[in-house]
Amino acid sequence: MEDGEQNKELEVAPALIAVHPTQDSVAVAVGSDLRVFNLKTGCPVQLVDDTAEPFHRDSIRAVCYGSNGKLLVTAGDDKLVKIWHTDGWSCICTVLSEKRVSAVAISNDGLFISFADKFGVVWVVDLDGFHDHQSLASKKAVPILAHYCSIITSLEFSPDGRFIISADRDFKIRVTVFPKETSDGAHEIQSFCLGHTEFVSCLAFVWDSDNPDGLLVSGSGDSTVRLWDITSGSLLDTCEVGAEAGSQGFQLSNGKEDECCPAITDLCAIPICSLVAVVIQGLSGVVLLSCNLSDKTLSITQVISIKGEAFIPTSMGTSSSSDELWMVAGVSSLQGSNSNSLARVKAISGFIKMKPDSGEVVATVLEDKDIPGGMQLLEKLQGSAEIKEEVVLAAAETLKTAMRNLLIKKQYSVEKREFRKRGRNDRKTKH
Amino acid sequence: MLASAHYETLHHLQGLSQNSYNFLWGKSARNSKVSTLKLIKLSNSGDGRRLRLRFGPGRKMLKNETNPHFSKTTRLPRKRFYRARAHSNPLSDSHFPVPISPCHVDYSLHYPQLFPSSDQTVHSKKIQFADIGCGFGGLLISLSTLFPDTLMIGMELRDKVTEYVKERILALRVENPGQYQNVSVVRTNSMKYIPNYFEKGQLSKMFFLFPDPHFKEKNHRRRVISPHLLDEYAYALCTGGIIYTITDVEELGEWMKACLEGHPMFEALRDEELEADPVVKLLSSATEEGQKVARNGGQTFQAVYRRVVPSL
Ligand SMILES: C[S@@+](CC[C@H](N)C(=O)[O-])C[C@H]1O[C@@H](n2cnc3c(N)ncnc32)[C@H](O)[C@@H]1O
Numbered sequence: 001m002e003d004g005e006q007n008k009e010l011e012v013a014p015a016l017i018a019v020h021p022t023q024d025s026v027a028v029a030v031g032s033d034l035r036v037f038n039l040k041t042g043c044p045v046q047l048v049d050d051t052a053e054p055f056h057r058d059s060i061r062a063v064c065y066g067s068n069g070k071l072l073v074t075a076g077d078d079k080l081v082k083i084w085h086t087d088g089w090s091c092i093c094t095v096l097s098e099k100r101v102s103a104v105a106i107s108n109d110g111l112f113i114s115f116a117d118k119f120g121v122v123w124v125v126d127l128d129g130f131h132d133h134q135s136l137a138s139k140k141a142v143p144i145l146a147h148y149c150s151i152i153t154s155l156e157f158s159p160d161g162r163f164i165i166s167a168d169r170d171f172k173i174r175v176t177v178f179p180k181e182t183s184d185g186a187h188e189i190q191s192f193c194l195g196h197t198e199f200v201s202c203l204a205f206v207w208d209s210d211n212p213d214g215l216l217v218s219g220s221g222d223s224t225v226r227l228w229d230i231t232s233g234s235l236l237d238t239c240e241v242g243a244e245a246g247s248q249g250f251q252l253s254n255g256k257e258d259e260c261c262p263a264i265t266d267l268c269a270i271p272i273c274s275l276v277a278v279v280i281q282g283l284s285g286v287v288l289l290s291c292n293l294s295d296k297t298l299s300i301t302q303v304i305s306i307k308g309e310a311f312i313p314t315s316m317g318t319s320s321s322s323d324e325l326w327m328v329a330g331v332s333s334l335q336g337s338n339s340n341s342l343a344r345v346k347a348i349s350g351f352i353k354m355k356p357d358s359g360e361v362v363a364t365v366l367e368d369k370d371i372p373g374g375m376q377l378l379e380k381l382q383g384s385a386e387i388k389e390e391v392v393l394a395a396a397e398t399l400k401t402a403m404r405n406l407l408i409k410k411q412y413s414v415e416k417r418e419f420r421k422r423g424r425n426d427r428k429t430k431h
Numbered sequence: 432m433l434a435s436a437h438y439e440t441l442h443h444l445q446g447l448s449q450n451s452y453n454f455l456w457g458k459s460a461r462n463s464k465v466s467t468l469k470l471i472k473l474s475n476s477g478d479g480r481r482l483r484l485r486f487g488p489g490r491k492m493l494k495n496e497t498n499p500h501f502s503k504t505t506r507l508p509r510k511r512f513y514r515a516r517a518h519s520n521p522l523s524d525s526h527f528p529v530p531i532s533p534c535h536v537d538y539s540l541h542y543p544q545l546f547p548s549s550d551q552t553v554h555s556k557k558i559q560f561a562d563i564g565c566g567f568g569g570l571l572i573s574l575s576t577l578f579p580d581t582l583m584i585g586m587e588l589r590d591k592v593t594e595y596v597k598e599r600i601l602a603l604r605v606e607n608p609g610q611y612q613n614v615s616v617v618r619t620n621s622m623k624y625i626p627n628y629f630e631k632g633q634l635s636k637m638f639f640l641f642p643d644p645h646f647k648e649k650n651h652r653r654r655v656i657s658p659h660l661l662d663e664y665a666y667a668l669c670t671g672g673i674i675y676t677i678t679d680v681e682e683l684g685e686w687m688k689a690c691l692e693g694h695p696m697f698e699a700l701r702d703e704e705l706e707a708d709p710v711v712k713l714l715s716s717a718t719e720e721g722q723k724v725a726r727n728g729g730q731t732f733q734a735v736y737r738r739v740v741p742s743l
Contacts, residue, residue, distance in 0.1 A: 119652075121659075146659035148622040170623055171531075176662075185658065187695055188741060189666040192626040194532035233631075 012402040013059035013076070014265070014314035015330030015343040015395070017381075021069045023319035025086065026373070028381040029060035030341045031332035034074055036089065037377045044380035049091040053080055059332045062115070066106035067320070071127075073113055075101035081115050081125070081141070093139050095125050105155040105164070112182065114164060115141070116152035122166055124182045144186040145176055154203040159214045163190055163230060167200035173218055175230045191233030198222035198261075204269040206276055211293040217276055219264030225278055225289060227298045236296040241278055244300050245287050265399075268316040270325060273351050273361065275301070277325050279313045281400055286313065286327070286348070288361070302360050304348060310389055311346060312396040324349045324372060325363075328381075331395045331402075343395070344387045345378055347371050527590070527618045533630045541615035542582060558582040558629065561667075562638040563621045564655060568596035569718040570640060572603065575614040577709065581635075584628075585616040593618040622655060625663050632669040636710070639676040641720035644683045656687045658694065665696040668738040673700070677714040677733040679724040684732025697736040705735060 016029045025045065027036045034056060036045035049055050058077035065072050065086075075081040081095040081104065099117035106113050113125040123141035150168040157164055157178065164178045164186065173193035176186045198221030207214025215236065216228040223242030226235055242262045262281035269276050269291075276289040276298075285305035291298050313327035330343025349370075350363040368378055379385040530536045536558075539549040546554070560578070562570050565585030574583055587593045596616040603611040619628070642655045651657070656676060664674060674697065676687045691697045705711050715721045715731050724731060 143659075145662060148660065150623065172626065174626075184695070185662075187662045187665065189631075189662055191631065192532075192666075194627060197531060 012398050013061060013332035014399050014402070015328045015332075016060065016063045016315040017317045017326050017328040017345070018063040018065055018072070019317040019319045019324075019326050020065050020086065021067055021320045023322040023324070023372070024069065026317070026326060026377070026381065027063055027065075027072060027074075028328055028343060028345060029063050029074060029076075030330050030343045030383065031059050032056040032076075032078070033341050033383075034060060034063075035381050035383070036072075037373055037380045039373050039377070042373065042376065044376065045089045047084070047089050047091070049082070049094075051082075051091050051094040053094045053096070054091070056080060056082065061100070061102055062104040064104050064106055066110045067108050068110045070110060071106060071113075073104050073106060073115075075104050075115055077101075081113070083113065083125075083127075095139050095141050097123065097141065103152050103155040103166075105157055107157050107178070108159065108161045112178075114144075114155055114157075116155050116166060118151050120147035120150045120152055120168065122146065122152065122155065122164070122186075126182060142183050142185075144179065144182060145174075147172065147174065153199060153201055154218075156203045156205060156216075158216075158230060159205050159207050159212060165203055165216060165230065167203050167218060169199040171196045171198060171200060171220070171222075173200055173203070173216075173228070175233065191230060193218070193226075193228040193230065193233045193235070195226055195235040195238070196220040196222050196224070198263070201263060201265055202267045204267050204276065206269045206274055206291040206293065207271070208274055208293060215291065215293060215296065217267060217269070217289075217291065217298065219267045219278060221261075221263040223261035223264060223280070225264055225267060225276065225298060227291065227296060229296075237298040239289055239298045239300060241287055241289070241300065242280055245280065245283060245303055266313065266315050268318055268325065270318055270351055271320045272323065275351060275361070277316055277318075277348075279316060279327075282312065282396075284310050284312055286316070286325070288363075302363075304363055304365065306346070306365050310393050310396070311344060312392070312399075313346075314343075314395065314399055323352050324366075325351070329392050329395055331398045342383045342387050342391050343381070344392045345371075345381045529619065529624050530627050533626075533628055533633070536628055538582075541584065541617070542612060544612040545582075556582060557633050558584050559634055560584070560636045560638070561586060561625075561629065561634055562640070564588070564639065564642050565596065565616060566592060566641075567719045568599055568616060569722070570638060570713060571596070571614050571616070572599070572611075573713050573717040574710070575611050577713075579610070579613060582613050584614075586619050586621045586625075586628075587616060588618070588620055590618050622653075622660060625667055629667040631666055632672075634667045635669055635672045637664055637668060637672070637674045638714075639674070639687070640714060640718050641678055641724070642676075642683070644678070644680045646682070651686070654683070654686065656690050658690050661690055661694045661697065665694070665738055670738055670740055672738045673708075673710075674736050674738070675710065675714055675733070676735070677721070677731055679720075679729045679731050681730070681732055684734065688732075688734040691734055691736045695741040696738055698739045700735045700737055708735075711735060 013031060018027045024040050025036055025038045038045050056076060056078050060074050061076035063074050070086055072084040072086055077100045079097045079100055081097055081101060082091050083093040085092045097117055099119050101115050102118055103116040111127050113127060114122060116122045121143050122145045124144050125139050125141045147166060147168045150170045152166050152168050154167040162178060163175050165173060165175050167173045175190040177188040177190055179186045200218050200220050202219040204217050205214040206217055216230050217225055219225050225239045225241050227237040229236055241264060264278055264280050266279045267276055274291050274293060276291055278287040278289055280287065285303060287300060288302040288304060289298050290301040311329050313329050315328050317326045325348040327346045328343050347366045348363050349366050351361050353362045371377060375385055537549050538546040538554050559581050560574060560583035562585040565571055565587050568585055571583060571585050585596055593616055600611055600614055639656055645651060645653045678684045714733055715725060
């Protein structure tokens, strides 16, 4: 019941994008529609799904490539977790979840898939067998940990694979020792990273060859990005992205009442340069933060604004080696629009090159024709070669409402739950 | 009659309460929808500090129909009792503020005599005992004098009950100068916010006395002892710390024991250890709920476990 209600308020699903670790392919999810473009062959991918529950039937909420590039996992409101083989692009397994799925992650060794549901439970699927080409048809998920009654917004494995990190709507980030035997559950909490004052929306690790364990960054509805030491849970630095980008004169075309603190909606670590790309509500572009891993600091270096077109990304992705940051802007369903599943895709390139004087990167937003994969890619991933600006604007507006609901809903929840509890117990005490 | 039903009755009545009223139940008439209740008025005496309890007349009321939280015509909750706050206080969950992290817990509010200034964020001494779902606070009051050098706190979800415990502690401090300075209470949802109050390994004792039973299978996840919540309790407890549970509901007693038994970071205390621990004797006698069960000659089921390092 609670589940259904939450859905009504969060019905809108932002379009998502994910990039293969060596940029062999790019995947975009808009609503229930999963689109993949193969950059190696330059062709759109035809997905094959012969499992008992073929394709997604409701909004996809999470898309994730494994770090060895062999798998893509998608999951969402239809309670299905789908594992796709990136070789033949067939769905090799559909795992049934009891609840709607809000986040997924694949362990770095590629042995486990983890997903989180709307009740705050994190599940693990053991992929043992996949590598001996056995059938995965009967894979079952086991619950390993839970955030009590709070939606989990993001899941990540630490680069060394020791920890699984889960973030939720109650400002919490939990760092749990990933167990050797997943069927026993993950009981040992390493730390809680506490400091955000609104929902945590996204997590990422920044690392380089000198600091292979990296540091955790998180983005939140409180308009900040924070840097954490996950071993102790201590807050290393806070970057007031919303306020600083605003004071640097960047127009945040936001609704009036929350102009002061636009939510951070996504972040993406760019492995080749210790930069973190950040999307904030209302900003047409991305904010680049530089993360100094030895000083353990985080600061805004640059805002890359997208000119000539309103483009507020809903999701970002990048590979571990190439120079492009991919972005998508779109939502699952637009009210009063028949352009239901359209989304705009863009890419920024040039992170490797630095301006010698300022230390700024010379990254630029690519013209459509210069995007890897070109117009064919756009046609596949966007749903159409050209997307009207109105669609992108409406998407941003719809997403803003969805985000606000994410904030407000949690203020109702306790009372609502209490009320419901009462209602139920009335019935119980009568007999 | 079981504990949960009483508490539900109490929930219904909260709407009647206006500031100074707190409720304790009398008898619940079985097999009928009518409950007899007693009102207790909390009032301040002349010097404004002393607390007096006065019993009001027994009251008869029909459940639900007379609950002012509900509209008589629609039977839906009246909006004004369920209004959500505009989101202003960043860390408020409906009604109560939540500290951002354990170092944001203001010890000077809870233990003013021991922590005169509120600027301290690194506390010389930290809370070590937590009574989860402390109800009217009987256990804390007993522990306070038994462990005068230990800081302890009760966590309670219902604000009227929390207010009552606050008043009770303040009154005891006035009546017994120098005593009860180490005990306090906070209104919060322990299922969500334990990590906001306690650092890793901070607690040496946690108490779960007569928790709500939540009988239905699908409501088991509301139980305050569950396999997943035990992970958080294991986090908050230091190695060697002890978790105490007791209930008069056999099924719940078995559930709590099974959860603890199945958890790799908890181990049962041996009989002689239970015998030697003065706190164990308080479990069935110190709280209001425990006393009620004892009066009615009810059976109790306890499970006392130690936090251990998991074997690899
Ligand atoms: C049956 S009473 C027992 C009270 C007390 N321990 C005693 O033995 O008298 C259970 C108490 O737990 C409180 N409670 C239930 N869920 C809670 C939660 N999530 N956080 C804090 N308190 C809770 C209830 O409000 C109620 O006062």
